[in-house]
Amino acid sequence: xxxxxxxxxxxxxxxxxxxxxxxxxxxxxxxxxxxxxxxxxxxxxxxxxxxxxxxxxxxxxxxxxxxxxxxxxxxxxxxxxxxxxxxxxxxxxxxxxxxxxxxxxxxxxxxxxxxxxxxxxxxxxxxxxxxx
Numbered sequence: 291x292x293x294x295x296x297x298x299x300x301x302x303x304x305x306x307x308x309x310x311x312x313x314x315x316x317x318x319x320x321x322x323x324x325x326x327x328x329x330x331x332x333x334x335x336x337x338x339x340x341x342x343x344x345x346x347x348x349x350x351x352x353x354x355x356x357x358x359x360x361x362x363x364x365x366x367x368x369x370x371x372x373x374x375x376x377x378x379x380x381x382x383x384x385x386x387x388x389x390x391x392x393x394x395x396x397x398x399x400x401x402x403x404x405x406x407x408x409x410x411x412x413x414x415x416x417x418x419x420x421x422x
Contacts, residue, residue: 295340295419299323300330300357301375302348306404310343313408314415327353331360334367340419344398346376362397371418372397375411377404 297314301307302325311321322339324330327348334342342361346354354374361367400414 294319295415296320296322296337297341297343297415297419298330298333298337298339299343300327300333300348300354301343301345302326303345306345310411313411317412317415319415327357330357334361334370335364338367339370341415342370342372343415344372344374346374358398371399373414373418374398374401375404375406376401 294317297319299307299310299321301310301323304325307323307325311323314321322333322337324333325348330342330344333339344354344357346352348354350356354376358372358374361370361372399418402410402414406414
C-alpha cells in the first residue's frame with residue numbers, strides 16, 4: 291500500500307503525539323513531530339508537510355495561536371492545512387472553536403478539542419489532506 295500524506299504534529303505532550311502517531315501510521319500516513327512551536331516552525335519551513343496538527347498550549351499558554359499565524363502568513367507555507375487539536379477548553383474553560391478560520395486571530399483549517407476519538411482524527415486528516 292502506498293504511503294499517504296506527510297503529517298507534522300506540533301505538540302509537547304509525548305503521550306498525545308504517540309497515540310496520534312499510532313493511529314495515523316496505521317493508515318499509512320507518514321508522521322513526524324516537533325515538541326515546541328519554534329521547532330515546529332523550522333520543520334514546516336524545511337519540509338513543507340501536507341498537514342500540520344497543532345497544539346495550543348506549549349511553551350506558553352497560547353503558543354499554538356502564534357505558530358498558526360506564522361505558518362499562514364508565510365507565503366511559502368500558507369497553503370499547508372492546519373488542524374488545531376487542543377485541551378485549552380478543558381484546561382481554561384475558553385472555547386475558540388468559533389474563531390477557527392479567522393485570518394488574523396486563528397487562521398486554522400479545522401479545530402478540535404482533546405481528547406479526540408481516533409476515527410474522528412482519521413476523518414479530519416483525510417478531509418484536510420484530500421486536495422494535496
